[in-house]
Amino acid sequence: MTDHSHPAGFCCPDHSGAAQARAILAQAEAHAQAGGLRLTPVRRRTLEILLEAHGALGAYEVLERLAAEGYGAQPPVAYRALNFLVEHGLAHRVRRLNAFTACVHPTQEHRAAFLICDRCESVTEASVESLTRAMTEAAGAVGFKLERSTIEGVGLCSVCAGEAA
Amino acid sequence: MTDHSHPAGFCCPDHSGAAQARAILAQAEAHAQAGGLRLTPVRRRTLEILLEAHGALGAYEVLERLAAEGYGAQPPVAYRALNFLVEHGLAHRVRRLNAFTACVHPTQEHRAAFLICDRCESVTEASVESLTRAMTEAAGAVGFKLERSTIEGVGLCSVCAGEAA
DNA sequence: TATCTAATGTTATATCATAACAGTCAAGAG
DNA sequence: CTCTTGACTGTTATGATATAACATTAGATA
Ligand SMILES: [Zn+2]
Ligand SMILES: [Zn+2]
Ligand SMILES: [Zn+2]
Ligand SMILES: [Zn+2]
Numbered sequence: 001m002t003d004h005s006h007p008a009g010f011c012c013p014d015h016s017g018a019a020q021a022r023a024i025l026a027q028a029e030a031h032a033q034a035g036g037l038r039l040t041p042v043r044r045r046t047l048e049i050l051l052e053a054h055g056a057l058g059a060y061e062v063l064e065r066l067a068a069e070g071y072g073a074q075p076p077v078a079y080r081a082l083n084f085l086v087e088h089g090l091a092h093r094v095r096r097l098n099a100f101t102a103c104v105h106p107t108q109e110h111r112a113a114f115l116i117c118d119r120c121e122s123v124t125e126a127s128v129e130s131l132t133r134a135m136t137e138a139a140g141a142v143g144f145k146l147e148r149s150t151i152e153g154v155g156l157c158s159v160c161a162g163e164a165a
Numbered sequence: 166m167t168d169h170s171h172p173a174g175f176c177c178p179d180h181s182g183a184a185q186a187r188a189i190l191a192q193a194e195a196h197a198q199a200g201g202l203r204l205t206p207v208r209r210r211t212l213e214i215l216l217e218a219h220g221a222l223g224a225y226e227v228l229e230r231l232a233a234e235g236y237g238a239q240p241p242v243a244y245r246a247l248n249f250l251v252e253h254g255l256a257h258r259v260r261r262l263n264a265f266t267a268c269v270h271p272t273q274e275h276r277a278a279f280l281i282c283d284r285c286e287s288v289t290e291a292s293v294e295s296l297t298r299a300m301t302e303a304a305g306a307v308g309f310k311l312e313r314s315t316i317e318g319v320g321l322c323s324v325c326a327g328e329a330a
Numbered sequence: 331t332a333t334c335t336a337a338t339g340t341t342a343t344a345t346c347a348t349a350a351c352a353g354t355c356a357a358g359a360g
Numbered sequence: 361c362t363c364t365t366g367a368c369t370g371t372t373a374t375g376a377t378a379t380a381a382c383a384t385t386a387g388a389t390a
Contacts, residue, residue, distance in 0.1 A: 038387095040337070059377070072339050079378065080338080095260040096315055098346095098377060113300075115309045124309070131299055135278075135318055138291065143323025144280045150261055152315040153300055158308025205368070224346070237370050244347065245369080263346060263377095 021051040028090045028106045037088055042071050046081035047102060050091055056099035056123045094123055096152050101125065111149065117157035119164075124157070186216040193255045193271045202253055207236050211246035212267060215256055221264035221288045259288055261317050266290070276314065282322035284329070289322070 028047060032039040039047075049065050050057060063078035071077060082100050085091035090106045093099075094114055103112070104125050113128040128151055139146040156164060193212060197204040204212075214230050215222060228243035236242060247265050250256035255271045258264075259279055268277070269290050278293040293316055304311040321329060 038336080042338075074340060075378065076380090077339070095317075115304055115307070115311070117309075118312070124307070126303065126307070128300075128303070131296060131303070134296055134299065135293075135316070138293070138296070139280055139318055139320065142280070142289070142291070143326065144282075144289070144318070145321040145326045146280070146318045147283070147320035149318040150315060151300070151317075152260075153304055153309070153311045154314065155304065155312035156310040161308065161310045203367080207369075239371060240347065241349090242370070 021048075024051055024102065024104060024106065028103075031090070031107045032088070035088070042066065042077065043081045043084055045069065045071070046078070047085055047090055050085075050100060050102035053101075055121045056094045056097050056101040058097075058099045062100070092125065094152065095150055096154065097121075097123070099123075111151075113151035113153070115153045115155070115157070117160055118154055119156060119160040122157050122159075186213070189216060189267065189269060189271065193268075196255070196272045197253070200253070207231065207242065208246045208249055210234065210236070211243070212250055212255055215250075215265060215267035218266075220286045221259045221262050221266040223262075223264045227265070257290065259317065260315055261319065262286075262288070264288075276316075278316035278318070280318045280320070280322070282325055283319055284321060284325040287322050287324075 025044075025048060029039060029044075031037075045066065046062055049062055053061075059075065059078045059082055062082065063073070063075060066078060066081075067073035082091065082093075085102075086093050086100065089103060089109070091100050091102050092112050092114070094101055094116065096114075096116060101114075101123050111128060111132045113126045113131065115124045115126055116122075131151060132149060135149055135151075136146045155161075190209075190213060194204060194209075196202075210231065211227055214227055218226075224240065224243045224247055227247065228238070228240060231243060231246075232238035247256065247258075250267075251258050251265070254268060254274070256265050256267050257277050257279070259266055259281065261281060266279075266288050276293060276297045278291045278296065280289045280291060281287075296316060297314060300314055300316075301311045320326075
């Protein structure tokens with residue numbers, strides 16, 4: 001799906017590299033342990049698959065890999081694992097892409113935003129506490145009680161912006 | 166789909182009421198005229214359908230209505246009209262709902278945000294110039310050139326928040 | 331062990347969206 | 361005026377995303 005001719009470490013700075021992926025997986029496991037979550041084999045493997053990927057993966061892309069490794073081969077297998085990860089903050093859903101991506105700091109309670117490159121489809125998770133605060137306030141001003149939000153930006157990542165110039 | 170037991174004017178303050186809808190439609194027509202856009206019968210009717218609706222409508226809901234009125238009965242008919250409206254700023258796509266909603270101020274160039282009620286599914290368009298600016302800056306700080314963004318909040322609208330209490 | 335619950339797996343189907351191509355129509359060129 | 365052209369509308373067919381419903385299995389509990 002994605003091409004990834006980018007120098008490693010640029011297009012998705014936060015979770016590129018096997019070492020980073022391992023570190024994040026370890027964090028996620030600790031987090032699950034602490035919270036009494038059951039990070040079963042499919043779920044754990046699904047998280048690994050997301051971590052191994054650059055950019056975000058569609059549910060069916062995850063499913064392909066799971067099926068190839070002997071897990072169930074039907075959509076609910078992937079959707080259930082992905083939804084579990086999202087519900088417990090170990091992954092995020094990227095609505096614009098109908099795709100999922102591993103959270104880069106699963107232990108912190110946070111609201112995430114994403115920067116999606118139009119050209120290379122890289123997805124970068126950004127922290128947006130201030131944006132979320134502003135949004136909560138603005139919503140509150142019209143009587144709306146904000147609970148969750150989707151904040152996704154589309155444009156050119158630094159690498160692609162450079163190439164385009 | 167939506168229930169709408171809300172007092173008119175509350176759940177979707179900006180385009181509720183036939184008078185409001187007519188006013189917005191007139192604006193949209195003027196805007197199209199000025200920009201040399203062809204607001205053909207299907208497109209115009211599609212916009213009306215969105216304006217008549219409370220909340221956002223899925224493409225197939227729009228299609229049903231169009232088909233019932235003698236327009237084409239196949240998905241591309243609805244998607245083409247909807248995409249036209251979105252491209253020209255007369256409507257917006259609400260990603261979280263896989264749905265579309267008429268723009269409440271089609272003549273102004275703007276970035277929109279939406280507040281979506283979890284309970285009654287009302288959708289309120291909000292202006293977010295300051296949020297967008299903040300986001301563009303934050304993105305720029307990591308070298309990302311932001312072009313478009315999706316900002317959608319989910320929670321309880323003022324009416325539903327009141328009822329829940 | 332017997333029982334209960336959460337998790338996994340399956341089949342089937344719902345929902346959302348687009349590709350590809352044929353017919354229509356109005357504006358501009360000759 | 362007629363021909364060409366390009367935008368628009370329509371169709372069939374298919375692709376892509378997501379969930380409902382139910383059978384089976386594996387862990388925890390009593
Ligand atoms: Zn995260
Ligand atoms: Zn890029
Ligand atoms: Zn708008
Ligand atoms: Zn509501």
